[in-house]
Each structure stands twice: as structure tokens, then as C-alpha cells.
Amino acid sequence: MRLHRNLVFGVVDALNYIFNEGEYADKVVQKVLKYDKRWGARDRGFIAETTYDMVRWKRLYAEIAEVKAPYSRQNLFRMFAVWAVLKGIKLPDWKQIEPTPERRIKGRFDELSQIRKYRESVPDWIDELAVKALGEALWTKEIAALNQQADVILRVNTLKTTKDSLRSALSEAGIETEYIRGYPDALKLVERSNVFITEAFQNGWFEVQDASSQLVAPFLDVKPGQRVVDTCAGAGGKSLHLASLMENKGQLIALDIYGNKLKELKRRAKRDGAHNVETRHIETTKVIKKLYGTADRVLIDAPCTGLGVLKRNPDAKWKLQPEFLDKIMVTQQEILQDYSRILKPGGKMVYATCSILPQENNLQVKKFLSSEAGKDFNLVKESKIYASKTGFDGFYMAQLEKNPA
Numbered sequence: 001m002r003l004h005r006n007l008v009f010g011v012v013d014a015l016n017y018i019f020n021e022g023e024y025a026d027k028v029v030q031k032v033l034k035y036d037k038r039w040g041a042r043d044r045g046f047i048a049e050t051t052y053d054m055v056r057w058k059r060l061y062a063e064i065a066e067v068k069a070p071y072s073r074q075n076l077f078r079m080f081a082v083w084a085v086l087k088g089i090k091l092p093d094w095k096q097i098e099p100t101p102e103r104r105i106k107g108r109f110d111e112l113s114q115i116r117k118y119r120e121s122v123p124d125w126i127d128e129l130a131v132k133a134l135g136e137a138l139w140t141k142e143i144a145a146l147n148q149q150a151d152v153i154l155r156v157n158t159l160k161t162t163k164d165s166l167r168s169a170l171s172e173a174g175i176e177t178e179y180i181r182g183y184p185d186a187l188k189l190v191e192r193s194n195v196f197i198t199e200a201f202q203n204g205w206f207e208v209q210d211a212s213s214q215l216v217a218p219f220l221d222v223k224p225g226q227r228v229v230d231t232c233a234g235a236g237g238k239s240l241h242l243a244s245l246m247e248n249k250g251q252l253i254a255l256d257i258y259g260n261k262l263k264e265l266k267r268r269a270k271r272d273g274a275h276n277v278e279t280r281h282i283e284t285t286k287v288i289k290k291l292y293g294t295a296d297r298v299l300i301d302a303p304c305t306g307l308g309v310l311k312r313n314p315d316a317k318w319k320l321q322p323e324f325l326d327k328i329m330v331t332q333q334e335i336l337q338d339y340s341r342i343l344k345p346g347g348k349m350v351y352a353t354c355s356i357l358p359q360e361n362n363l364q365v366k367k368f369l370s371s372e373a374g375k376d377f378n379l380v381k382e383s384k385i386y387a388s389k390t391g392f393d394g395f396y397m398a399q400l401e402k403n404p405a
């Protein structure tokens with residue numbers, strides 16, 4: 001592979017925004033990709049994937065390059081040189097790239113690869129916390145799996161089409177997909193590609209949604225005609241899935257504390273032909289109180305650390321702080337205590353997170369069940385989904401049932 005100067009400069013710019021200015025990787029990549037309209041799909045792919053790769057392996061590369069934050073441009077080029085050498089790419093003869101002894105880079109790599117926190121590029125505090133929470137063996141496997149780039153998975157929108165029709169339409173557009181056993185609505189892209197520009201996407205025939213995330217809506221056991229409340233709906237990944245499982249019959253109320261996310265949900269629902277979705281912005285506690293005792297099904301897709309989705313969001317390793325975990329655990333319990341009251345007697349509720357930490361997952365459910373608010377609830381089933389077992393995101397979900405009146 002030959003390195004192109006403009007593209008490498010784009011990556012270094014992106015890393016500067018992400019590492020030094022605290023900006024979010026996805027937003028930064030979008031911004032840098034706008035630099036040059038002439039860049040083609042392969043150029044764009046290089047910038048996006050190299051930037052994400054370097055975010056993912058930041059600690060390891062910085063350690064090998066012997067540079068410390070905040071990183072000067074020269075330091076970022078040194079880290080880039082480490083990336084290139086480890087990928088087996090010949091370093092170009094540019095003034096920004098210092099003569100780098102490849103043998104030294106490879107030697108440092110072998111040495112540091114003996115130590116998990118360097119090999120897997122993870123902050124000390126997360127490594128220590130996860131060993132305590134999951135045990136050495138599981139965490140070692142899990143972080144290695146979470147450091148692999150995520151596959152692109154689609155969820156067929158059964159309100160508009162079937163999996164086979166979608167597969168043929170995409171194939172005609174030059175995009176090959178395969179089925180994944182155990183995930184009835186999922187198609188996996190054989191090769192990465194920009195699916196958002198396809199006619200099938202514009203027609204609302206699919207959404208991009210990780211395979212593990214696709215297990216959450218079916219776990220709620222919704223039936224057409226029910227009244228379902230998705231309490232932390234965000235931009236609606238799971239709401240749209242629920243709507244399709246409900247076959248557009250009944251009522252789906254999607255809540256969130258952020259109005260802009262709900263706006264996006266509305267836009268997606270329109271494209272998907274999901275007509276039974278109503279959004280309600282939680283501006284005051286009244287919005288929740290009005291719903292007490294009214295729903296057959298409640299989904300709590302709780303805000304969390306996102307430690308299960310590092311494949312797609314490696315940036316979280318560096319942005320996450322211990323104080324955030326403490327704060328989010330309080331929020332998760334408050335949400336469980338309050339939003340569980342939306343359920344009717346005899347109804348079912350799912351509590352889910354995209355985290356793999358027990359303190360955000362089963363321990364929250366246990367605390368809820370032993371509290372006054374949880375005394376009428378039973379745990380029906382739970383599922384701890386690990387990236388190391390499935391190859392997809394890490395997730396947790398618990399189905400709870402409220403005793404009949």
C-alpha cells in the first residue's frame with residue numbers, strides 16, 4: 001500500500017481533534033472527510049478506518065512511539081509511523097515522518113504485548129475494574145474481542161420488505177450480504193460499504209443495527225395491539241424494531257430526555273413506515289407520572305458506560321471516567337425505580353444496557369427486586385451477551401414480570 005500525503009494529514013488532523021481537543025471520533029471523521037470532495041470511497045475508507053484504528057490502539061502506539069499526551073503533531077506522526085510499520089506498510093520519505101527504526105518498533109511491540117493493558121490499549125482503571133467485575137480470564141477474552149472492528153449488520157424492516165427481497169435488492173446494488181444464524185432479522189455485509197446511499201435504505205427497507213442490539217426488542221415479547229413504552233428511546237434503534245414486531249398495531253410511546261434524539265426517531269419512523277410510534281419528550285416528571293400503570297410492556301434501554309460497544313466506539317475507552325460510572329449507576333437505579341411504575345399489573349419489562357459490567361446490569365436488577373418498588377416484580381430470564389462469545393456487541397438484558405393485580 002502506498003501512503004497518500006493528504007490522507008495521512010487528514011488522519012493526523014483527526015487525531016489532534018480527538019486526542020487533544022476532546023472531540024468525538026465519529027463527528028471528527030465526518031468533518032475531516034469533508035476536506036476534499038474528490039476523495040473516493042477508498043480514500044474515505046482509509047481516513048475513517050485508520051483514524052479508528054489509531055483511537056483503538058492509542059495507548060499501545062503512544063507507548064511504542066514513546067510519546068505522551070497532549071500530543072504534538074510530530075508525536076502524532078510518530079504514532080502514525082508505528083501504525084504503518086505494524087501494518088507492514090513502507091514508511092514514506094516525508095519530512096514529517098522521522099527516520100524510524102522498524103526493528104525497534106517491532107521489538108517494543110513484542111515486549112508490550114506481554115502486558116494486557118498495553119496489548120489491548122486500555123486505561124489502568126478500566127482494566128483493574130473489569131478484572132474485579134468479570135475475572136481475569138473472561139476480561140482478557142472480552143477486551144480482545146471488543147478491540148476487533150465491528151461488522152456492519154443490517155436489520156430488515158419487516159414492515160416494508162422481507163429479508164430475502166432486501167438481500168436481492170442489495171445484491172443488485174453490488175452489496176453482498178449473508179444470514180446470521182440465531183438473528184432472524186439480520187443481514188451481515190460481506191464487505192464494508194456505504195449502505196446509506198442505497199435506494200433500499202432510502203425506501204426504509206432496513207436499519208443498521210448491531211446483531212446483539214437486535215435481540216433486545218424480541219426479548220420484550222411484544223404483541224401487535226399492545227401498549228408499549230420505550231422509556232429511553234434515543235434516536236429509536238429499538239423503538240423501530242419494536243414497531244415492526246408490533247406490525248404497526250397498537251401504540252408505541254417513545255420517551256427520552258433529549259428532544260433532538262426524538263426528532264431523529266420521528267424522521268426514521270417515517271422512512272420505515274412505522275405509523276404507531278408517538279414520541280414524548282421528558283421535560284418534567286409529569287410525562288412519566290401520566291403513564292403510571294398504563295403499559296403492557298416497558299423497555300428500559302438504560303444509559304450506560306457503553307463498555308460493551310467498544311468495537312464501534314473505541315473512543316469511549318479514553319473518554320470514560322470513573323466518576324461517570326458512579327453517576328450512571330445512580331441514574332440506572334432511579335430509572336428502574338421510577339419507570340417500572342409505568343407497567344400494568346401482569347405486564348412485562350426489559351432492562352437492557354450495552355455494558356458488560358455486573359454493577360450496571362444484574363446487580364442493578366437485583367437491587368431493584370429487593371427494593372420496595374420491585375416487590376411486585378419477578379425476574380423471568382436474563383441474558384449476558386459477550387463479544388468474545390458472539391463476535392458482536394456486549395449487551396445485557398433482563399425480562400421482569402409484574403405480578404397480576
Ligand SMILES: C[S@@+](CC[C@H](N)C(=O)[O-])C[C@H]1O[C@@H](n2cnc3c(N)ncnc32)[C@H](O)[C@@H]1O
Pocket residue numbers: 231232233234235236237238239255256257258261282301302303304331335354
Ligand atoms: C442506550 S441509549 C438508548 C438507545 C436507543 N434505545 C436505541 O436503541 O437507539 C440511552 C438513552 O437514554 C436517554 N436517557 C438518559 N437519561 C434518561 C432518563 N433519565 N430518562 C429517559 N431517558 C434517558 C439518553 O438520552 C439515551 O438516548
